[in-house]
Amino acid sequence: MLVAVAAVSLAQSAATFNRVEGRRVAALGEELAGSPLLRDQLTQPAPAEAIAPLIQNTLIRSGVTHVTVANERGRVVSSTDPTLVGSPVVLGDPWVAQGRSWFGELEVDGTRQLVAQVPVLGDDPKTKKNLGRYLGVVVVGEASPTWSARLVGASSYLLTYLGIACGLGVVGSWLLARRIKRQTLGLEPREIAGLAEHREALLHGIAEGVIALDTQQRVTLINAVGRRLLDLPENCLGRSLRELRINGRLRDVLAGADRSPDTRDQVVIRRGRVLVMNRMTVRKDNRRLGSVTTLRDRTELARLEQELGSFRSTTELLRAQTHEFANQLHTISGLIQIGEHDEVVRYVDALSRHRASLDLAVTSRIHDTAIAALLMAKSAVAAERRVELRISERTGLNRLPAELSADVATVLGNLVDNAIEAVAGGEVADDPDERPAWVEVELRQDTSSVEIVVRDSGPGIAPELAQEVFTNGFTTKAAHSGERGVGLALTRLVCRRRGGEVAVMNTDEGAMFTARISVLATMSEEAR
Structure with missing residues (x-):
């Protein structure tokens, strides 16, 4: 001045x-x-x-x-x-x-x-x-x-002008410094530079993704991990979610579509990745500035949960069979104690015929040992839950390659578990007069694909949730406790990885899930 x-x-x-x-x-x-x-x-x-x-x-x-x-x-x-x-x-x-x-x-x-x-x-x-x-x-x-x-000639009035300018400059500088102090929370430039360095080290040093949005849903900050997990370009800063083509459930979680200030452990499927997201709204002086969301990649953990689920399913099967065999032994023991030896013979013959008929129904139509064993195990679990597991007469499945068989078992096991859970209501039915619950499995195979159809006698699925059941990934219990697998979301991931898809529709009797896995995609992968 x-x-x-x-x-x-x-x-x-x-x-x-x-x-x-x-x-x-x-x-x-x-x-x-x-x-x-x-x-x-x-x-x-x-x-x-x-x-x-x-x-x-x-x-x-x-x-x-x-x-x-x-x-x-x-x-x-x-x-x-x-x-x-x-x-x-x-x-x-x-x-x-x-x-x-x-x-x-x-x-x-x-x-x-x-x-x-x-x-x-x-x-x-x-x-x-x-x-x-x-x-x-x-x-x-x-x-x-x-x-x-x-x-020298202007010194007579120049000193006066400079004095006035000096006073105005000092006052203006003081007011400007005061305003900047308020905006920077009283931090000195050296402290601000230190915070910026710490922020960069923190953002790029953690293993979690971080993304910040302003009130217009524009990206204001994102680290390298977040850009990789969301598959965003390097020039994504300043661009809105619409420009970045982020839609569906991912957009709802990032933008806070549920109007809640904070969301915890929301699971979203993004291009083959299972992401757990935590969103927090940023406010200052009761004014909303935007939001910050952290992302964790749980894809590998989901696969581990799948394997753990297999062990848990085996344990459940053994427990169910132990319970079933214990009841049968108690029955035989009671008949022997009361002297009904002929009745013991007839009872054992009936159990043998039932077991043989089930084995014949499975093994005659399903020639893949792993799939047949899975259905036998699921039938025991369903029987304990008072649910009848049926094998459709149209079922026909040949022996499959090991990797394809494992993926078919994953999809079939998830669909059967969800169907049993739906028709049994999550608890063992105790009312003998209640309408019998059933789950029917149909496996079909042609030269290009394997089709898995699971029907049940449950209440069905609301039409507005027909796609949401796949995109949500974890259920509410799974998000908070981790006791359940990724379920239908993992089923969709497996189907899409194999060049197929999974869909659900309601019938007159309940829900019907149809999953298709391409055999040709598997063969091309093995050839590569």
């Missing part, structure tokens, strides 16, 4: 000098050009001797830098600077030779001067009348002061 005021003051001083001194040198030039002696001598052959005292007197009296007189041909005939005599005069404006006065700045003898050029007009020599005949020109110049001289 001080520099600006000083510059304005010096510019004002220069403008004042040009205005005041320009008028003065113009007046001196007009006075000299109007002298009868000068006009008379300019018509003579050697006017220098008579004109010299006149211009010297003007120089002494006015204190200007130089006074010069030139004839009508533009040659200097007399000057206070003898070096200029005989040289051509430089006109600031060609109209000076036509009888017009001019003043302005010119470069004279290497210095910048304020110059006034006034034409000398005389009478016609024949008629002796003033017809405005051009006789020559009078040049009066005054050197422009240097910046230091102007600064």
